[in-house]
Amino acid sequence: xxxxxxxxxxxxxxxxxxxxxxxxxxxxxxxxxxxxxxxxxxxxxxxxxxxxxxxxxxxxxxxxxxxxxxxxxxxxxxxxxxxxxxxxxxxxxxxxxxxxxxxxxxxxxxxxxxxxxxxxxxxxxxxxxxxxxxxxxxxxxxxxxxxxxxxxxxxxxxxxxxxxxxxxxxxxxxxxxxxxxxxxxxxxxxxxxxxxxxxxxxxxxxxxxxxxxxxxxxxxxxxxxxxxxxxxxxxxxxxx
Amino acid sequence: xxxxxxxxxxxxxxxxxxxxxxxxxxxxxxxxxxxxxxxxxxxxxxxxxxxxxxxxxxxxxxxxxxxxxxxxxxxxxxxxxxxxxxxxxxxxxxxxxxxxxxxxxxxxxxxxxxxxxxxxxxxxxxxxxxxxxxxxxxxxxxxxxxxxxxxxxxxxxxxxxxxxxxxxxxxxxxxxxxxxxxxxxxxxxxxxxxxxxxxxxxxxxxxxxxxxxxxxxxxxxxxxxxxxxxxxxxxxxxxx
Numbered sequence: 001x002x003x004x005x006x007x008x009x010x011x012x013x014x015x016x017x018x019x020x021x022x023x024x025x026x027x028x029x030x031x032x033x034x035x036x037x038x039x040x041x042x043x044x045x046x047x048x049x050x051x052x053x054x055x056x057x058x059x060x061x062x063x064x065x066x067x068x069x070x071x072x073x074x075x076x077x078x079x080x081x082x083x084x085x086x087x088x089x090x091x092x093x094x095x096x097x098x099x100x101x102x103x104x105x106x107x108x109x110x111x112x113x114x115x116x117x118x119x120x121x122x123x124x125x126x127x128x129x130x131x132x133x134x135x136x137x138x139x140x141x142x143x144x145x146x147x148x149x150x151x152x153x154x155x156x157x158x159x160x161x162x163x164x165x166x167x168x169x170x171x172x173x174x175x176x177x178x179x180x181x182x183x184x185x186x187x188x189x190x191x192x193x194x195x196x197x198x199x200x201x202x203x204x205x206x207x208x209x210x211x212x213x214x215x216x217x218x219x220x221x222x223x224x225x226x227x228x229x230x231x232x233x234x235x236x237x238x239x240x
Numbered sequence: 241x242x243x244x245x246x247x248x249x250x251x252x253x254x255x256x257x258x259x260x261x262x263x264x265x266x267x268x269x270x271x272x273x274x275x276x277x278x279x280x281x282x283x284x285x286x287x288x289x290x291x292x293x294x295x296x297x298x299x300x301x302x303x304x305x306x307x308x309x310x311x312x313x314x315x316x317x318x319x320x321x322x323x324x325x326x327x328x329x330x331x332x333x334x335x336x337x338x339x340x341x342x343x344x345x346x347x348x349x350x351x352x353x354x355x356x357x358x359x360x361x362x363x364x365x366x367x368x369x370x371x372x373x374x375x376x377x378x379x380x381x382x383x384x385x386x387x388x389x390x391x392x393x394x395x396x397x398x399x400x401x402x403x404x405x406x407x408x409x410x411x412x413x414x415x416x417x418x419x420x421x422x423x424x425x426x427x428x429x430x431x432x433x434x435x436x437x438x439x440x441x442x443x444x445x446x447x448x449x450x451x452x453x454x455x456x457x458x459x460x461x462x463x464x465x466x467x468x469x470x471x472x473x474x475x476x477x478x479x480x
Contacts, residue, residue: 104344112468114461117454142461178479214357214478221354221382224471228352231468232475238454239418 002052002060006045010060010072016129023075025131026060027143028067035141042074062133075131079149087120087147088159091185093237094120096153098201099192100127100226107138108227109190114142116234121148122156122187153189157204160187167206169197170229174210182237190230209233242292242300246285250300250312256369263315265371266300267383268307275381282314302373315371319389327360327387328399331425333477334360336393338441339432340367340466347378348467349430354382356474361388362396362427393429397444400427407446409437410469414448422477430470449473 012018013026024044027036036043048069049057057066079087088094095113100106106128113121128135130148139146157167166186170177189205191197197205211232213220224232252258253266264284267276276283288309289297297306319327328334335353340346346368353361368375370388379386397407406426410417429445431437437445451472453460464472 108465108468111461112464115451115453115464117458117460138465140461140463140465145460211355211475213355218357220357220385221351221380223380224352224355225348225378225380225467227465228348228467228471231464231471235451235472235475 002047002056006047007056007059010047010070013072014062014133016132019075019129019131025073025075025136026062026070026133027073027136028061028063028070028133029137030068032136032139032141033069033071035144036071036073039144041076041144044072044074046071063137079147084149084151084156085159087149088156088163091163091165092120093118093183093185094122094160094187095230095234096156096187096189097121097123097127098153098189098197099124099195100190102193102226103128103132103134104138105193105225105227106130107135107143109230110135110139110146110148111142112227112231112234114139114145116238118234119145119147121146122153123148123150124153125150153201154204157187157189157201161204161206167204168209168233169202169205169207170233171197171202171208171210172223174208176212177209177233177236178212180207180209184237188230188233188237190226190233193226242287242296246287247296247299250287250310253312254302254373256372259315259369259371265313265315265376266302266310266373267313267376268301268303268310268373269377270308272376272379272381273309273311275384276311276313279384281316281384284312284314286311303377319387324389324391324396325399327389328396328403331403331405332360333358333423333425334362334400334427335470335474336396336427336429337361337363337367338393338429338437339364339435340430342433342466343368343372343374344378345433345465345467346370347375347383349470350375350379350386350388351382352467352471352474354379354385356478358474359385359387361386362393363388363390364393365390393441394444397427397429397441401444401446407444408449408473409442409445409447410473411437411442411448411450412463414450416452417449417473417476418452420447420449420476424477428470428473428477430466430473433466 409429
């Protein structure tokens, strides 16, 4: 069974305001719900279509057709500054997202980062909320394995820098990524869909990378989608 | 100015049925409209917000906010069987999409294929219509440069095979792509979001590829998004 109040609550969670107020978010689909149940996240409740009925499910779903299952999940607590310093001190290979706004792109990036063993993603405060249902769905469950940290990117960059790790970013005038020596730790910055990496952050990048079109100098698309560029970059860092 | 009939026509083109009936499709945004005007496609009309007004534009747009410009464009004529044979006889590196349904994925794949100089994309008849507005937008203009051919994939595979070109596909039990010799011509088959490559087509693949997670054997996402897998695969074929 599902109460009217539960339906109202779940529907409200498509808005960030109510996710922030309640500290809850929603994940849909058997696979993602199953991953939530086997994760460190606290699952408050699971609703299944064969228990609450197709009608109730279609009222709470964020998808075009009602899912077989939906979980109500607690957002994890935010890491403190000392938590962040601790993470950086392990010298990870990490991603940093500079003002990414598209939920599908961010969800896809979380999924591929998980694939490539990049367990930490930093993001500027104006990056889309990862508990947005569209992000959660696009991660296909990877959201429950990755550390995703909203922060001041400047501070994080300085911390990586002070530990002598490199700061990488992709630019149209960078060095061809295929020929670069890429370290096994460092920070890879990905810029926003419309504006790329912001100037203030670009000035702190130590290694400018470029994914060349084929053939070099061909008249092609002006750029690659940010999730696509992230995928190729992560693959290059991890290929042996 | 824009007439009531034009508004009705443009709105109808969000549906495949009406795109097929009229032979027209829509592209939005200054960049894409500009690319259409400089392409071989026949642009029937361009509507600009500062000419027809914000109100009219918001009635015809497929986007969340009205674009500065929108073009009404003729769909190109379908290639004949002999056209297709001719294209294959040039021994290209080509993609083949097996039942891809997500417009964003297909649009993103067209954009990245263009970047990597892969000028021909074959697709099974049940792949999403590329003149769907969501596909057109995601290509960012690459749709005007790429040959996209709906066809029977079986026949195309046989043609590549008879010219002794390889048929590539990605599988979870394939050979690590980083260590494979990849030819500069051939057919790369990408499977559907939910089911992967269909069995009938999988049996015709000569070279099974695998994008390994890092570290190998790690507990990660079960798979990569199909546009992401396509990007890494194309990058590997083109990297020098």
